[in-house]
Amino acid sequence: MAEPYEKATGSDSSEYEAKPGIEDQRNHSIANSRPRGSVSAVERARRNVNAKLANPLAGYSHAELEEMGATYAQKFQLGDESDIRAFRKGAVLAQAPEKYESVAGLDDSELDILKTEFTNRWSQPKLLYLVIILCSTCAAVQGMDETVVNGAQIFYLPQLGIGDKSQRSTWLTGLVNSAPYLSCAVIGCWLTVPFNHWFGRRGTIFLTCSFSAIACFWQGFTNSWWHLFVARFALGFGIGPKSATVPIYAAETTPPAIRGALVMQWQMWTAFGIMIGYVSDLVFFKVPDKANIVGLNWRLMLGSAMLPAVIVCLFVFMCPESPRWYMSKNRHAKAYESMVRLRYNKVQAARDVFYMHTLLEVEGGMKIGQNKLLELVTVPRNRRAMQASEIVMFMQQFCGVNVIAYYSSQIFLDAGFTEINALSASLGFGIINFVFAIPAIYTIDTFGRRNLLLTTFPLMSLFLFFTGFSFWIPEENKAHIACIALGIYLFGIVYSPGEGPVPFTYSAEAYPLYVRAYGMSLATATTWFFNFVLAITWPSLEQAFKPQGAFAWYATWNLIGFCLVLLFVPETKGKTLEELDQVFSVPTHIHAAYGLRQVGYFFKKYLLRQHVEPEILYEREDLDQDTGYEEGDKRV
Numbered sequence: 001m002a003e004p005y006e007k008a009t010g011s012d013s014s015e016y017e018a019k020p021g022i023e024d025q026r027n028h029s030i031a032n033s034r035p036r037g038s039v040s041a042v043e044r045a046r047r048n049v050n051a052k053l054a055n056p057l058a059g060y061s062h063a064e065l066e067e068m069g070a071t072y073a074q075k076f077q078l079g080d081e082s083d084i085r086a087f088r089k090g091a092v093l094a095q096a097p098e099k100y101e102s103v104a105g106l107d108d109s110e111l112d113i114l115k116t117e118f119t120n121r122w123s124q125p126k127l128l129y130l131v132i133i134l135c136s137t138c139a140a141v142q143g144m145d146e147t148v149v150n151g152a153q154i155f156y157l158p159q160l161g162i163g164d165k166s167q168r169s170t171w172l173t174g175l176v177n178s179a180p181y182l183s184c185a186v187i188g189c190w191l192t193v194p195f196n197h198w199f200g201r202r203g204t205i206f207l208t209c210s211f212s213a214i215a216c217f218w219q220g221f222t223n224s225w226w227h228l229f230v231a232r233f234a235l236g237f238g239i240g241p242k243s244a245t246v247p248i249y250a251a252e253t254t255p256p257a258i259r260g261a262l263v264m265q266w267q268m269w270t271a272f273g274i275m276i277g278y279v280s281d282l283v284f285f286k287v288p289d290k291a292n293i294v295g296l297n298w299r300l301m302l303g304s305a306m307l308p309a310v311i312v313c314l315f316v317f318m319c320p321e322s323p324r325w326y327m328s329k330n331r332h333a334k335a336y337e338s339m340v341r342l343r344y345n346k347v348q349a350a351r352d353v354f355y356m357h358t359l360l361e362v363e364g365g366m367k368i369g370q371n372k373l374l375e376l377v378t379v380p381r382n383r384r385a386m387q388a389s390e391i392v393m394f395m396q397q398f399c400g401v402n403v404i405a406y407y408s409s410q411i412f413l414d415a416g417f418t419e420i421n422a423l424s425a426s427l428g429f430g431i432i433n434f435v436f437a438i439p440a441i442y443t444i445d446t447f448g449r450r451n452l453l454l455t456t457f458p459l460m461s462l463f464l465f466f467t468g469f470s471f472w473i474p475e476e477n478k479a480h481i482a483c484i485a486l487g488i489y490l491f492g493i494v495y496s497p498g499e500g501p502v503p504f505t506y507s508a509e510a511y512p513l514y515v516r517a518y519g520m521s522l523a524t525a526t527t528w529f530f531n532f533v534l535a536i537t538w539p540s541l542e543q544a545f546k547p548q549g550a551f552a553w554y555a556t557w558n559l560i561g562f563c564l565v566l567l568f569v570p571e572t573k574g575k576t577l578e579e580l581d582q583v584f585s586v587p588t589h590i591h592a593a594y595g596l597r598q599v600g601y602f603f604k605k606y607l608l609r610q611h612v613e614p615e616i617l618y619e620r621e622d623l624d625q626d627t628g629y630e631e632g633d634k635r636v
Contacts (some may be wrong), residue, residue, distance in 0.1 A: 017415075056362040057095040057355070062103070064092040069354055076332035083346060090350030094358070097256075097351065106347065111602045113289070113344045121257035122364070128342050131253050131319050135262065135267040137312050138246045141212055143273020144280070144305045145239055146402075147430070148216075149177055149232075151281025151409050151423045155298040170539035172225055177406055178535030179232035180239055185529035188240020189521065195241050201249040201322040204241055206313055212238030213309040220303035237307070244524055248503075252322040253342055255352070261307045264441045267501040273308070274295040274405060275430035280304040282423050324356055332357070366604060372515045376522070384584045385510040386519060388569040392453065392503040393523045395561040397530035399460055399499050400554030403538050404429055404488055414547060418473050425485055429492050436496035448573035449502045453565045456498030462489040463560035468551025499561075503527065509572050566599070567592040586617060 057065065069091025074082045085105075092103045100106070100114040116123050153173070157163035162172045195204040215235035222228040250262045280301055287297040320342055326335035335356070339349040376382050404411070408429055412422035443452060467487030473480040503523075511519035516604070544551040570583045570591060586594075594617045604610045 020118065023383060027061075029356065029416070055095070056358045057191070059090075060095065062092050065095055069350065072354060072357060073350075078333055078336050084352070086346035086350035086355060089347050091354045093347065093351040094355035101479060110345055110347050112339040113348065115141070116350075117255060117257055121255075124255070125256070125342060125344055127320070128254065130184075130315070131250070131342070132262065132265075134205070134312065134316060134319055135246050135250045136265060136272075137308055138209070138242060139266050139269035139311060140273035140276060141209060141305075141308045142239060142243060143270040143275070144277040144308060145180065145212055145235060145273075147274045147277030147405055148280055148301050148305045150278065150406055150426055151285070152298040152301040153177065154409055154413065154419055156228070157294055159295050159298075160223075160228065162225050165543055167540065167543075170543045171536070173250070173539045174536035176225055177231060178228045178532045179229050180236040181528050181532035181535055183236020184240035184243075185525055185532055188236045189244065189525045189528060190240075191237065192241045192244040192521070196245060196248075196325070198323050201245060201252070202316050202319065204245045205249065206316050208238040208240075208242035209312040209316070210238070211235070212242070213306040216306035217303055218310065220299035240524075240528065243528075244520070247508075249322055252324040253320070255343075264444065264501055267504065268434070268437040268441065269405065271430075271434040271496065271500070275427070275434045276308075277305065278427040278430040282420075285420060285423055300573075323353060323479065324360070327356060327360060359394045373518050374517055376518060380583045380587075381581060382512065382515055382519075384568075384570075384586075384588060385512070386522070387588070388584075389503075389507040389523050389525055391561075391564045391569055392499075392506050393526045394530055395457075395557070395564070396499050396503040396527055397534050398557045399457070399495065400464055400534075400551075400557070401491075401495050401499065401559060402531055402534050403550075403554065404491070405433075406535055407538055407542075408488065411547070412485070413490075414542075415471065416481055425488075428485070429488055431491040432489055433496055433500075436493050439499055440501040443497045444501055444505060445573060448571050449506050450565060450569055450571040450573075452498045452502055454562060456494045457558045457562035457565065459494040460491055460499070461555045461562070463487050464551045464555035464558065466553065467491065468548045471547040490592050496519040505571060506569075510584070512581070513531065566595040568595075591617070 060068070066088040069087035069089075070084050072091070073079065073087035078084075078087065083557045089103055089106060089110075093100060097114075098118065101112065106114070157169075157173060162169040162176075188309060192204075195207060199207060212235060215231055215238060217229040218226060218234065222231055237435075247262075247266055250266075254262055284300040284304065286296045287300055289296050319336070320338040323335040323339045323342075326332070326338060332353075336349060336353050340346060343349040343352070344487050376386050408426040409422045410420075413419065417425060447455075464487070467484055470480065470483035470487055471481060507520060507523040508516070538550070541553065546551065568588065568591065570586070572580060572583065575583060594615065597615060601614060604612050
């Protein structure tokens with residue numbers, strides 16, 4: 001049988017070229033069709049980097065691991081004999097935590113705790129739950145910062161002289177509302193690394209929440225559009241670094257069993273904060289002006305977002321610092337002390353600290369040859385991951401969700417709602433956004449990232465078209481208001497389990513570990529920049545195209561997003577690091593052709609109800625069965 005693909009030297013777009021006869025072999029996997037030798041030595045080296053980062057302790061015997069653990073504890077003076085024993089056993093557990101029963105010398109209480117990690121993953125020490133509450137509150141700060149402006153702008157726009165429908169006013173409205181996201185994209189996101197380096201994770205969270213609280217308070221005392229713009233621009237210094245630091249802090253302090261769920265909960269609690277922002281708008285709606293104070297209600301709305309930020313500042317230092325951050329500063333004793341506070345017993349803490357130390361040593365010694373930032377573009381596997389990540393991050397904004405998050409009250413006013421009813425309708429969207437974000441914790445790992453996006457993009461497009469076209473219903477007809485609200489609510493229902501949680505989850509897992517920090521920085525900057533673009537352009541877009549055309553604009557982008565995902569975004573659900581290397585090693589034009597064939601598969605299977613086998617595009621390349629390394633590369 002002729003091989004359908006062979007290595008193409010010097011190709012910029014892919015590592016393989018199609019040979020004649022590919023049409024006859026569509027249902028064969030690329031992995032099975034190509035020879036193992038088709039992977040270059042450099043590419044194989046990169047895959048081994050990822051395999052070693054996946055488990056740097058693979059291949060060692062229990063005796064070797066015990067000795068390594070004891071040596072590490074003695075070298076950094078990590079306690080007494082009980083601690084050294086903990087590191088002996090912890091080093092063995094770090095190699096394969098699920099095989100705790102095979103580790104000799106553990107007592108019954110230690111075995112019970114280790115078993116509970118797998119049988120009841122949410123059984124954790126109280127202090128760890130305080131960390132979870134901290135991370136959830138930070139997410140709520142984020143959401144509330146974004147949406148209190150939704151209702152406040154009904155009142156401050158006319159008071160600040162930009163409430164008419166002139167071109168100047170619509171652009172200034174967009175500029176004021178988008179100021180935090182401009183700040184995030186150009187300054188805030190890039191402060192994450194220096195802030196974390198200088199102040200640690202807790203210090204960065206404290207500092208950014210302080211920025212948020214001060215900026216929210218400041219917004220309540222502004223008396224011109226440019227003054228409010230400056231205050232909201234300063235708010236971005238709190239939003240940007242916090243959005244990147246809190247998930248890192250959660251990942252570095254929590255056990256692997258609940259780490260993924262906490263990443264998902266960031267999106268859920270951000271949606272909760274968005275909902276609370278709408279509640280705040282309603283609470284302060286009827287607050288009357290006092291003597292010498294004009295616009296007290298909108299000032300309280302904007303200022304109220306400081307409350308959750310102040311709460312975070314009050315208890316953030318009750319939580320331990322990230323052990324990994326301590327370790328990056330060569331403060332191993334403090335790292336161990338911090339981890340002991342976050343685990344039930346010393347064996348657990350020693351296991352996680354030793355593994356963290358080993359992983360940091362491996363990461364520090366990995367040199368592929370080029371600048372890591374450059375390798376995002378020059379290495380085909382990384383470039384395809386970046387391409388997919390940037391598509392989902394860009395589409396998280398251009399699906400149009402934040403048009404509703406920031407401007408729903410004005411949209412409902414334009415539809416004929418009263419002010420109080422417009423704010424109430426906005427709250428309805430906030431509740432839907434939060435409630436339907438909860439099942440996403442389950443659906444993202446059940447249905448898969450790609451499938452969720454392919455399902456929800458057409459539906460989001462349909463509901464935005466429906467919303468926009470509903471403005472053509474005569475205003476005196478009750479269906480006018482009902483259909484507009486229905487379209488927005490249905491859009492929120494399908495957004496929450498799809499483009500809501502998928503982008504950050506997808507970006508975090510698509511990149512190889514050795515360039516993941518750079519990839520995530522790019523992904524975060526991308527989403528904030530296009531958030532700014534959407535927020536600044538909507539008022540002028542709506543004025544120029546009317547609501548019908550403005551909603552149709554984003555509805556069309558959802559159809560474009562569907563095509564981009566279909567052609568260029570592979571599935572990553574439930575795949576190991578090695579399997580992800582296989583997924584993103586498939587040439588772009590091969591995956592695009594596969595995506596087009598999936599349309600025919602869907603039509604035959606679900607519409608014609610025919611029995612057709614799904615096409616297998618990629619399979620895991622055979623690596624060492626036990627370690628995931630190439631033979632001879634087991635030791636780090």
